[in-house]
Amino acid sequence: MSENRSTILQISLELFARRGYEAVGIQEIVDSAGITKPTLYHYFGSKSGLLEILLKESFTPFLTRLADAARYSGDVTNTLQAVASYSLQFAGQNPSLFRFYLTTQVAPLDSEPYQAGKFIHLEQQRILQELFLKAAQDHGNMKGRHIAYAASFLGLVNTYALLAVNGEITSVDNLVNQVVHQFMHGIFS
Amino acid sequence: MSENRSTILQISLELFARRGYEAVGIQEIVDSAGITKPTLYHYFGSKSGLLEILLKESFTPFLTRLADAARYSGDVTNTLQAVASYSLQFAGQNPSLFRFYLTTQVAPLDSEPYQAGKFIHLEQQRILQELFLKAAQDHGNMKGRHIAYAASFLGLVNTYALLAVNGEITSVDNLVNQVVHQFMHGIFS
DNA sequence: AAGACAGTATACCGTTCGGTATACTTGGCT
DNA sequence: AGCCAAGTATACCGAACGGTATACTGTCTT
Numbered sequence: 001m002s003e004n005r006s007t008i009l010q011i012s013l014e015l016f017a018r019r020g021y022e023a024v025g026i027q028e029i030v031d032s033a034g035i036t037k038p039t040l041y042h043y044f045g046s047k048s049g050l051l052e053i054l055l056k057e058s059f060t061p062f063l064t065r066l067a068d069a070a071r072y073s074g075d076v077t078n079t080l081q082a083v084a085s086y087s088l089q090f091a092g093q094n095p096s097l098f099r100f101y102l103t104t105q106v107a108p109l110d111s112e113p114y115q116a117g118k119f120i121h122l123e124q125q126r127i128l129q130e131l132f133l134k135a136a137q138d139h140g141n142m143k144g145r146h147i148a149y150a151a152s153f154l155g156l157v158n159t160y161a162l163l164a165v166n167g168e169i170t171s172v173d174n175l176v177n178q179v180v181h182q183f184m185h186g187i188f189s
Numbered sequence: 190m191s192e193n194r195s196t197i198l199q200i201s202l203e204l205f206a207r208r209g210y211e212a213v214g215i216q217e218i219v220d221s222a223g224i225t226k227p228t229l230y231h232y233f234g235s236k237s238g239l240l241e242i243l244l245k246e247s248f249t250p251f252l253t254r255l256a257d258a259a260r261y262s263g264d265v266t267n268t269l270q271a272v273a274s275y276s277l278q279f280a281g282q283n284p285s286l287f288r289f290y291l292t293t294q295v296a297p298l299d300s301e302p303y304q305a306g307k308f309i310h311l312e313q314q315r316i317l318q319e320l321f322l323k324a325a326q327d328h329g330n331m332k333g334r335h336i337a338y339a340a341s342f343l344g345l346v347n348t349y350a351l352l353a354v355n356g357e358i359t360s361v362d363n364l365v366n367q368v369v370h371q372f373m374h375g376i377f378s
Numbered sequence: 379a380a381g382a383c384a385g386t387a388t389a390c391c392g393t394t395c396g397g398t399a400t401a402c403t404t405g406g407c408t
Numbered sequence: 409a410g411c412c413a414a415g416t417a418t419a420c421c422g423a424a425c426g427g428t429a430t431a432c433t434g435t436c437t438t
Contacts, residue, residue: 004385020300022211026426036387037427043385047426099297106295106351108288111209142376148358148367149376152348159344160337162295169337178337186375187331187338193415215396225417226397232415236396 005043007033009054017096020103021051021113051116055104058097062090063123070127072134077184079131084157085176091161098165102158125150156183194232196222198243206285209292210240210302240305244293247286251279252312259316261323266373268320273346274365280350287354291347314339345372 011033015024026047030037044050069082091098104117128150136142142149160179163169200222204213215236219226233239258271280287293306317339325331331338349368352358 002385016297018297018299020211020297022209023297023300025424027424038388039386041427102295103292103297106291108205108207108209108212108292110207111212113209139377145376148349148352151352151357152345152371155344155348156341159341163337163340168340182341182375184375184377186371186373187334188328188373191415214394216394227418228416230397 004035004039008040014096017100048112055116059120067127070131072131076135080180084179087157088161095165153183193224197229203285206289237301244305248309256316259320261320265324269369273368276346277350284354342372
């Protein structure tokens with residue numbers, strides 16, 4: 001049922017990821033999907049509605065599982081490894097989605113992509129800040145830095161994920177360990 | 190002489206940074222600048238020409254000085270501090286430019302902003318890879334990782350610079366030390 | 379059998395897009 | 409004075425933009 005709806009979502013994601021949200025027209029989407037405009041407007045109401053639904057449906061399950069992975073177990077390294085592992089795995093399995101998500105995160109604050117993707121990195125930051133806040137109770141030297149830690153850990157994960165997706169890094173097997181280790185102990189050691 | 194030219198550059202940067210390259214029309218630029226279309230086309234030839242010249246003129250001096258700061262002196266920490274210091278300083282003094290530069294870096298590969306800004310992060314990566322390559326001669330455990338190191342150091346600097354520009358981080362005084370220390374020794378210690 | 383409703387297509391709307399042909403003004407040079 | 413070239417404005421171009429009014433088709437319910 002409603003095969004056209006999922007076709008539109010899939011095609012538009014591919015186009016948005018490759019050429020950018022603003023550069024892609026409605027006409028181009030419906031042509032690529034083999035349908036017509038009213039069909040798209042029937043399901044999504046507007047171009048920005050399509051964008052919102054696309055991000056919402058793609059990332060709600062991701063965020064739920066990320067919150068599970070980030071539940072602090074008393075071992076910071078283990079928890080961070082779970083977070084990095086799931087994030088990198090998700091990025092590897094959905095390269096177009098991950099690329100597009102990155103563009104929304106850094107897009108201009110007034111742009112539609114940023115506004116539509118805001119909930120994703122707000123929730124990501126909330127999850128990680130909570131993790132580092134709890135961890136700081138066990139590790140005094142981490143106190144008062146949970147915001148910076150959350151941001152820089154996310155930045156590091158995203159950086160390595162982008163390298164992997166771009167094929168600029170070959171061995172992905174121990175990428176998780178590499179990311180977490182670098183975050184915890186730096187490049188020395 | 191040619192005050193209009195620099196007005197166009199300044200206004201268009203502000204608009205691109207706030208709303209995104211594709212979302213901003215030529216008409217809007219010339220209206221904001223108080224001039225007309227032919228004037229803009231006289232100086233820049235096209236919208237993409239404006240973008241190219243804008244990035245070229247803004248970042249050529251930045252890259253030159255960055256290369257100076259990144260000259261390896263035998264002390265990795267010192268050199269990285271010089272790089273981070275100059276980068277954060279430049280970002281702080283040109284917040285709009287820095288924001289827009291970040292969007293070009295993560296923009297879709299086929300988009301005009303990415304293509305126009307490609308030379309910047311290619312040169313940044315080249316500079317830092319060279320630095321880490323030379324440093325690896327003194328520090329054996331860094332060998333074979335210069336690509337990942339360059340990427341993740343840049344990612345870390347950009348992450349903190351964005352936090353600072355967004356006002357999510359207050360104390361900027363020891364930000365440089367914080368970035369370099371985290372990169373070298375991790376969050377522990 | 380009849381109606382309701384979701385889904386889809388044809389054809390069109392006004393607006394804005396990037397870009398330009400043409401002409402006027404201005405300054406400096408000969 | 410006469411000319412040239414840079415710089416700027418008026419007015420316009422065809423194409424593409426996001427979006428929609430209307431009508432047709434099927435399927436499912438009653």
